[in-house]
Amino acid sequence: MRRPIVLWTIIGVPVLALVVWIASNTTWADVPVPMPLKGEARLNPFYAAQRFAETLGARTSWDRTLQVPSSSAIIVLSAWHWNLSESRRDAIERWVESGGRLVVDRSVLGDNEFSTWSGMVRTDRENTQQDVRDAVFDPVAGRLASCHNFEARTEARPAGAAEPTTYRLCDFHPESFVTTNKKALWTFGDATGAQAMRVTVGRGHVTAINAEPFIWRNLFFGDHDWLFVTTTELRAGDVIHFLSEAEHPSLLALTWQYGAPVVICAVAILTLGLWRGSVRFGPLAAVPDGARRSLAEQIRGTGHFAARQESGEVLHAACVRALDEAAEKRLSGYRRLTGRDRAEALARLTGFDRDALMTAIHHPRLRRDHELASAIALLEGARRRAQPSPTDLLHGTS
Numbered sequence: 001m002r003r004p005i006v007l008w009t010i011i012g013v014p015v016l017a018l019v020v021w022i023a024s025n026t027t028w029a030d031v032p033v034p035m036p037l038k039g040e041a042r043l044n045p046f047y048a049a050q051r052f053a054e055t056l057g058a059r060t061s062w063d064r065t066l067q068v069p070s071s072s073a074i075i076v077l078s079a080w081h082w083n084l085s086e087s088r089r090d091a092i093e094r095w096v097e098s099g100g101r102l103v104v105d106r107s108v109l110g111d112n113e114f115s116t117w118s119g120m121v122r123t124d125r126e127n128t129q130q131d132v133r134d135a136v137f138d139p140v141a142g143r144l145a146s147c148h149n150f151e152a153r154t155e156a157r158p159a160g161a162a163e164p165t166t167y168r169l170c171d172f173h174p175e176s177f178v179t180t181n182k183k184a185l186w187t188f189g190d191a192t193g194a195q196a197m198r199v200t201v202g203r204g205h206v207t208a209i210n211a212e213p214f215i216w217r218n219l220f221f222g223d224h225d226w227l228f229v230t231t232t233e234l235r236a237g238d239v240i241h242f243l244s245e246a247e248h249p250s251l252l253a254l255t256w257q258y259g260a261p262v263v264i265c266a267v268a269i270l271t272l273g274l275w276r277g278s279v280r281f282g283p284l285a286a287v288p289d290g291a292r293r294s295l296a297e298q299i300r301g302t303g304h305f306a307a308r309q310e311s312g313e314v315l316h317a318a319c320v321r322a323l324d325e326a327a328e329k330r331l332s333g334y335r336r337l338t339g340r341d342r343a344e345a346l347a348r349l350t351g352f353d354r355d356a357l358m359t360a361i362h363h364p365r366l367r368r369d370h371e372l373a374s375a376i377a378l379l380e381g382a383r384r385r386a387q388p389s390p391t392d393l394l395h396g397t398s
């Protein structure tokens with residue numbers, strides 16, 4: 001009995017002590033967790049910045065491609081490939097030099113072509129230790145974003161003036177800072193270097209920030225809302241164009257956007273070619289029913305052909321021969337008779353005129369086409385009358 005009690009005591013005491021220690025060193029607190037982005041805010045990195053600027057009286061747009069605005073407008077670039085297209089880069093540079101206001105973040109500041117044109121360079125520092133006062137949780141990146149207070153200076157207020165204005169910048173890059181070989185109109189930094197700067201280019205201004213404070217939820221960190229108004233020199237009624245290539249259009253969308261006329265012509269030509277070379281479902285007209293000609297039609301057709309091709313001589317001779325064969329069956333000694341006697345015998349047998357029969361039988365070359373037709377008709381009529389009837393053939397009468 002005592003051994004189980006001792007065993008449970010040895011096991012239970014350490015477990016109970018562990019539970020007490022965990023309970024005494026654990027605190028429970030409510031931590032607000034932002035909900036996932038939805039709708040346009042899930043796709044547009046400048047959604048928060050646009051709504052903020054519109055609340056202050058500005059008009060905004062999120063553009064995927066560059067459409068050069070008026071010189072009084074503002075362009076904010078992030079995740080933008082400055083050196084991707086020379087013509088596009090030249091268009092932005094000419095726009096700024098004509099009086100435009102350009103704001104770029106760290107993604108553009110490191111480009112060599114941009115640094116050469118604007119005069120602002122991102123420089124790496126040797127000692128990367130930075131006095132970070134506090135930090136905020138970045139839900140997009142899933143990490144803590146470092147924050148630090150920096151002083152804003154303008155050309156009119158030199159460094160060391162009374163009551164300097166300080167603002168907090170979060171998620172910056174302490175290992176680097178911004179320098180320029182020009183006279184800066186405005187800087188935002190501390191003794192270790194500037195994290196934002198504005199210089200004059202032509203009649204316009206270019207502002208560069210060594211951070212990305214205006215995309216996604218970053219606008220809510222630190223004093224990024226003040227930084228946005230200051231860097232854009234925002235005034236009521238301004239037009240702001242946000243440009244980013246993080247989400248670029250598809251190849252098909254770009255093809256249609258820049259070559260719609262060519263695409264339409266190509267599709268039309270392809271459609272016409274397919275239609276022209278396609279196999280038809282049936283003939284263009286109905287196929288007539290095959291009907292055999294009657295014997296009379298064949299005889300008449302053969303006769304007309306013979307009359308046209310051989311001047312009717314062969315057809316006339318055939319008619320005369322058929323008349324003679326019919327007369328031999330009805331008249332004894334018909335072969336031995338002379339031409340006139342044959343005509344006399346045929347006249348008595350058929351009832352036709354003797355002279356007409358003589359004219360029809362002889363001299364076919366002297367007749368014209370209509371005379372030849374009449375002669376052939378007369379010979380065919382005489383043949384039919386001279387042809388013995390089936391009764392005469394049955395009884396052998398002549």
